Amino acid sequence: MVDTERLKQGNEETFREFVSETERLLMSVSFGILLNSEDARDAVQEAYLRFWRSRERLDSNGYIQAYLVQILRNVCFTMLKKRANTLGMDEIPEPGKKENPSSRLGEKEVISRAMAILKEKERMIVAMIHYENLDSTEVGMILGLSASTVRSHYQSARTRMKNYIIRYFPEFAR
Amino acid sequence: MKCKEIQEFLPLFQKGLLDPELTKLTSDHLTSCELCREALTLEKRVSDRLDTLFREKAEGASSVDIAEMVLKRSHGEQFSINHERKRLKLVYRFGAAAATVVLVLWLSFLFRQVNPVIEIGMIQEAPVRTAFLPESPVRTPKVRDVQRKSTVTRLKENVVWISYTN
Numbered sequence A: 001m002v003d004t005e006r007l008k009q010g011n012e013e014t015f016r017e018f019v020s021e022t023e024r025l026l027m028s029v030s031f032g033i034l035l036n037s038e039d040a041r042d043a044v045q046e047a048y049l050r051f052w053r054s055r056e057r058l059d060s061n062g063y064i065q066a067y068l069v070q071i072l073r074n075v076c077f078t079m080l081k082k083r084a085n086t087l088g089m090d091e092i093p094e095p096g097k098k099e100n101p102s103s104r105l106g107e108k109e110v111i112s113r114a115m116a117i118l119k120e121k122e123r124m125i126v127a128m129i130h131y132e133n134l135d136s137t138e139v140g141m142i143l144g145l146s147a148s149t150v151r152s153h154y155q156s157a158r159t160r161m162k163n164y165i166i167r168y169f170p171e172f173a174r
Numbered sequence B: 001m002k003c004k005e006i007q008e009f010l011p012l013f014q015k016g017l018l019d020p021e022l023t024k025l026t027s028d029h030l031t032s033c034e035l036c037r038e039a040l041t042l043e044k045r046v047s048d049r050l051d052t053l054f055r056e057k058a059e060g061a062s063s064v065d066i067a068e069m070v071l072k073r074s075h076g077e078q079f080s081i082n083h084e085r086k087r088l089k090l091v092y093r094f095g096a097a098a099a100t101v102v103l104v105l106w107l108s109f110l111f112r113q114v115n116p117v118i119e120i121g122m123i124q125e126a127p128v129r130t131a132f133l134p135e136s137p138v139r140t141p142k143v144r145d146v147q148r149k150s151t152v153t154r155l156k157e158n159v160v161w162i163s164y165t166n
């Protein structure tokens, strides 16, 4: 854990350390929300910039990861709103669209599409659990939720993904 | 416990997020139920693909030095902020100087244009014969009586004689 006081004072070395500690988490959350790697990278950079700009207002007793993720969520939301009219996700169509059964998608695409049907919060949770291997308590701390709420979101997200896959991509389930 | 319930636990079970009691129940059930073992296989595959997906997407980030880019952008902003401040300071200084000049010009213009007519009225019904003009920057004020027809003769720089012509 980096020293919040040093961050507040604008110590760049501490900031570099902080970024290397948290960038994977941020990138996974960002990708989880936006489902597009390029946008995800832009959003992460923007989130760190906003964080760095507002460093003087950091709460020394607060959980800075949670604060950082909150900034990122705001950035991602703005991006989602902006691209509401333009197709942005990595080749991901409207969720729930009837798939052509003869179209054989790679397993990765199938998973991406199944992710797309989830709600933003569920996608973030799935992202943190799968990429950073965080447990439900850690995810809860970052999102300001209880561990059991995180678990139930995760469980329902995975159930919906599974049902979607079985329905539209039965060959994946086989 | 029914298969349906067990299958709902599988994602949490397989990620080790299930509480110990339910974990035990689930794993006992799995040893005896072929159907649920199949379901677990699918959940595992989904889980593995999710891991891969995030690994690929998120690792793309580490090839870029985010911290450096952010600091550079921040320095750039700081530079332009300082630059902007200096520019603004100059603008303010110039503005203040220009405003002073304009004010001085305006005031001198105003004093030139001060109403050059000095009006003399009656003082307690008695007509005023002599009047002292107020100190004024106006060089040659015109003097007239507002109440009666009169001719005004200038005696001194600031003293006039008024003769009434009924």
Ligand SMILES: [Zn+2]
Residues within 6 Å of the ligand: B002, B003, B006, B029, B033, B034, B035, B036, B037
């Ligand atoms: Zn069973």
